[in-house]
Amino acid sequence: MRIEFRKIDIGKKDFEILYQNLNFSGNFSRNRKNLVEIVAKIEGVLPIICDRCSEIYQQDIDEEITLFVSNGEYNSKNSENLLEDVVEFYDEFVDFDALFESEIESIKSDYHICKNCK
């Protein structure tokens, strides 16, 4: 799902993306810093490799995330508070699928151990 930056305004809009057994849903709007703010949840089940025994197991996922997206390069000098997690897109679109994928990758890269190893 891709949405044009210029079509996103201060009114919150809901979205939902399903991918395999995961659900990425929430809302997005334009905030006062002209960033797109996405408040969302990732819920479902994700196959994950146990860091101890290397077996694949099904991990329950229930994560709340807030993302800030900038249309082009984000210049943090213009804002008094430095926002750490600003994702930059350079083609006038917010790519929700790419955001979802990178969140999944970051969940996968955390340290995980399966039930048998706990």
Ligand SMILES: [Zn+2]
């Ligand atoms: Zn294990």
